[in-house]
Amino acid sequence: NAGVTQTPKFRILKIGQSMTLQCTQDMNHNYMYWYRQDPGMGLKLIYYSVGAGITDKGEVPNGYNVSRSTTEDFPLRLELAAPSQTSVYFCATNPWGTEAFFGQGTRLTVV
C-alpha cells in the first residue's frame, strides 16, 4: 500500500500564480487534512474533510480552497500565491480520529 501520496514534492511559484497540491490515499479513511508547517514550528490546520463532499475550515484557511469529490483525493488549491504561503504542506488521513497518517510533504516556495 502507498498510504498517503502527495505531489509535487517541491515547487517554486511566482507571486500571483496559482497551483494545486495533490493528495491521494489508498487506505479508505474518511477523515483527511491539510496542514502547513513553517520552519521550526508545529502544524497549522488549513482545511479538513470528514468524507466525500464535506469540507470545513481549519485554523488558517485564508488563501486556500479544497474539494473532496472522492474518498481517495483531497486536493488543495492556492490562488494568487503570496510569499506568506511559503511553507511545507502536509496531507494526512485519519480512520476515526485517533491517529493521523501523513504524506511526505510538499515544500513550496513563493518568490
Add this chain to the structure above:
Amino acid sequence: TQLLEQSPQFLSIQEGENLTVYCNSSSVFSSLQWYRQEPGEGPVLLVTVVTGGEVKKLKRLTFQFGDARKDSSLHITAAQPGDTGLYLCAGGGQGAQKLVFGQGTRLTINP
C-alpha cells in the same frame, strides 16, 4: 477554538538526563496523541491516550493524560541522541474530527 500549548519549545540536554515535555489546553479533548517528526519527514504517531489519568509507556518514554483530559506530558528517562527530534502533541476536537497540533518541542540530546 481549541488550542494546545507545548512547553518548552526548545530543550537541549546531555545524554543520560531525564526530561519532561508538557502539552496544555483549556479545552477537554476526547483523546491526545504524541507524534515525533524527523527532518524532511511527516510526523509519526508515538502514542494515543484516551482516558483521564491514563499512563502509557513506550520503552524509555512515559506518556500521561491529565485527569480532566485537558493536558498531557511526555517524560523521557535517560535520554539518548536518537531521541533528538520535534515532538508534537495533537488533540481531536469536534468529535475528534478536527485534529489540531501544538507548536512542538524541539529536543536535542547531546552526546
